[in-house]
Amino acid sequence: QLLQELVAFTQPKLLAGRRVVITAGPTSEKIDPVRVITNRSSGKTGYAIARAAHEAGAQVVLVSGPTALPAPHGVRRVDVESAADMHAAVMAGARDADLFIAVAAVADWHVANASGNKLKKNASNQPPALQFAPNPxxxxxVARLPDGPWCVGFAAETENLHEHAQAKRQRKGVPLLVGNLAQDSMGGDTTTFVLFDDQGIEELPKLSKTDAARRLIKAIAARLPRKA
Amino acid sequence: QLLQELVAFTQPKLLAGRRVVITAGPTSEKIDPVRVITNRSSGKTGYAIARAAHEAGAQVVLVSGPTALPAPHGVRRVDVESAADMHAAVMAGARDADLFIAVAAVADWHVANASGNKLKKNASNQPPALQFAPNPxxxxxVARLPDGPWCVGFAAETENLHEHAQAKRQRKGVPLLVGNLAQDSMGGDTTTFVLFDDQGIEELPKLSKTDAARRLIKAIAARLPRKA
Known part of the structure; x- marks a missing residue:
């Protein structure tokens, strides 16, 4: 524990003076006051990256969906539930940030006809007719903001990682996209990052999420434009 | 902590020699390998009841959906995800049990057309067409099992608690149903139990979940038929 803290304390201050916004965890979209649509993200990867950014000297805001994790030391955490909440919290901070790292597994859709009261099984036992609407x-x-932060995206895929990740990088318009295989990473303590940028592909080894996060912060710092 | 353990140790052994199956937490129904439909149950109420039953001398099996809670000391926990998993785990143990307490917030439906691979946003940005099928x-x-255990149900409602709870008790065919208001209880550390049985309604005071669970175990022990 003490050794870990020493290692953390002695990380090079590659992001000194930088303001970083990071999203982490799942989002949770209401069906009714009790039921939600969410995803299996534990938040561990995003929290590890927030810790690594703080170790590297950055001022970190962590916009987090519901997780069971404690806020990393020295990081300001903003708790949100839905993708709409996360969007609002990110937009409030993104304009003043130097770097935005989108790790959260954000729902693509929300339930347009969510109910204010708990849906009851009715006499005919009909399933609920959920209507979906796209999330922001x-x-x-953020990538389209004029004078916005440098952006890093994540793609957790279950198949065809390279193909999906390159397509996602183009679609989102971000300089760096980090891919991983959901089945190797989700909920666990290790992960394998694959970095996609203009120069091509760089595959990091399988590492603990703590070490993978530190390697990623180094890779980002090497690419980040100097402050104007 | 020591005082708490002394209090726990000195609880009257009202369920000595009884075998109890308890369900707790949410269930999680797959949409695809990443996305799920679940509910906001933290599992705290069910875990507190499992602890209280163990303190009262019972042999406890806790069938738990995904929660962030540690298994209570002395309790055998069986981890499940979906309602179908929970159904299988409960049916495997229910026939030999003296008492079944169904606290879990079980999904009423699962996604009949769940995908083996992560659903992609397609070019036309169409929302997913989810088809639902009822869960067991x-x-x-369990209440219909010949020579089955004595059954206690739970109803977490957001409105009209008394009306919904009495109707649920009839529909499920259980001797005791415990109602609470979801908005007062979910995720929090206190709860207000309302007991519905053949004799009518008994409202317990607002208590910590630990104390509410002990009061409930006493109320159950007073109603439980003597062993044959």
């Missing part, structure tokens, strides 16, 4: 694309929107 | 009614099925 937080990453693409 | 675990409590009603």
């Amino acid at each position: 694309d937080i990453l693409a929107e | 009614d675990i409590l009603a099925e």
Whole structure:
């Protein structure tokens, strides 16, 4: 524990003076006051990156969906539930940030006809007729901001990682996209990052999320434009 | 902490020699390998009841959906995700149990057309067309078992608690149903139980979940038929 803190304390201050906004965890979209649509993101990857950014000297705001994790030391956490909440919290901070890292597994849709009261099973036992509406694309929107932060996206895929990740990088318009295989990473303590940028593809080894996060912060710092 | 353990140790052994199956937490129904439909149950109420039953001398099996809680000391926990998993785990143990307490917030439906791969946003940005199919009614099925355990159900409602709870008790065919208001209880550390049985209604005071669970175990022990 003490050793870990020493290692953390002695990380190079590659992001000194930088303001970083990071999203983490799942979002949770209401069906009714009790039921939600969410995803299996534990938040561990995003929290590890927030910790690594703080270790590297950055001022970090972590916009987090519901997780069971404690806020990392020295990081300001903003708790949100839905993608709409996360969008609002990110947009409030993005304009003044130097770097935006979108790690959260944001729902693509919300339930347009969510109920204010708990849906009851009715006599005919009909399933609920859920109507979906698209959520804002937080990453693409931040990437389009004039004078906005440098943007890093994430793609957790279950198949065809390279193909999906390159397509996603183009679609979102971000300089760096980090891919990983959901089945290797979700909920666990290790992950394998694959970095996609204009120069091509760089595959990091399988590492603990803590170490993977530090490697990623180094890779980002090497690419980040100097402050104007 | 020591005082708490002394209090726990000195609880009257009202369920000595009884075998109890308890369900707790949410269930999680897959949409695809990443996305799920679930509910906001933290599992705290069910875990507190499992602890209280163990303190009262029972042999406890806790069938738990995904929660962030540690298994209570002395309790055998069986981890499940979907309502179908929970159904299988409960039916495997229910026939030999003296008491079944169904606290879990079980999904009424699962996604009939769940995908083996992560659903992609397609070019036309169409929302997913989810088809739902009903889940087994675990409590009603256990209550119908010949020589099955004595059954206690739970109803977390957001409105009209008394009306919904009495109707649920009839529909499920259980001798005791415990109602609470979801907005007062969910995720929090206190709860107000309202007991519905053949004799009428008994409202317990607002208590910590630990104390509410002990009061409930006393109320159950007073109603439970003597062993044959």
